[in-house]
Amino acid sequence: MRQHLSDPLRFFAAFIAHPRQVGAVLPTSRTAVRDMLDLADVPAADLVVELGAGTGVQTGEILARLRPDARLVAVEIDPKLAAGIAKRYAGDDRLEVVADTAENIDAHLGGRRADVLVSALPFTSLDGELRQRILDVLPRILGPGGVMVVIQYSPLMLGEFRRRFRSVRWRITPWNVPPAFLFACSQDDAA
Numbered sequence: 001m002r003q004h005l006s007d008p009l010r011f012f013a014a015f016i017a018h019p020r021q022v023g024a025v026l027p028t029s030r031t032a033v034r035d036m037l038d039l040a041d042v043p044a045a046d047l048v049v050e051l052g053a054g055t056g057v058q059t060g061e062i063l064a065r066l067r068p069d070a071r072l073v074a075v076e077i078d079p080k081l082a083a084g085i086a087k088r089y090a091g092d093d094r095l096e097v098v099a100d101t102a103e104n105i106d107a108h109l110g111g112r113r114a115d116v117l118v119s120a121l122p123f124t125s126l127d128g129e130l131r132q133r134i135l136d137v138l139p140r141i142l143g144p145g146g147v148m149v150v151i152q153y154s155p156l157m158l159g160e161f162r163r164r165f166r167s168v169r170w171r172i173t174p175w176n177v178p179p180a181f182l183f184a185c186s187q188d189d190a191a
């Protein structure tokens, strides 16, 4: 995964400009990203969709795991952050960066559905109605047998995920500031 020293600074600047939208002062740690992606089978996916891509920490690790013929659609609402990701991974034809709100993701998929959905959206700090609209889109864009992995800084979203997915597993990754909750949600019956 390529790392840039300026990432934490750009991320912090985005936080200062839109604190509730960004929802964290630091990007997710590499270890937490890996722990999160280990909850899904990225190498088996034809299409991965990433929501709330930020400076691209998950994007880089997803691309490192993704097959050469697979695709990643990374969605980021902040146009400066989205442009940064597009520049950083320019030349990788598997990646499409979308500068839009996650609630519009349907419009960018052209009927395709994700095998793996990766969300770092700060659900608990978003406006309540926006949060519900995004949550309602998620089961629609996940394909059969697909898995959604989510990182959060509290367990507060567990009930919302359980209302929308048949199986919800969760764990804590301590290797992040602050320690983070990881969720893996699917429509398959729990094992």
Ligand SMILES: C[S@@+](CC[C@H](N)C(=O)[O-])C[C@H]1O[C@@H](n2cnc3c(N)ncnc32)[C@H](O)[C@@H]1O
Binding pocket: 021, 022, 023, 024, 026, 027, 028, 051, 052, 053, 054, 055, 056, 057, 058, 075, 076, 077, 078, 081, 100, 101, 102, 103, 120, 121, 122
């Ligand atoms: C907690 S940060 C995570 C960033 C990065 N993925 C990471 O893990 O470090 C949340 C990101 O979600 C983006 N975001 C917030 N609301 C969004 C929305 N409605 N649609 C798309 N992205 C959004 C923010 O701009 C921010 O970059």
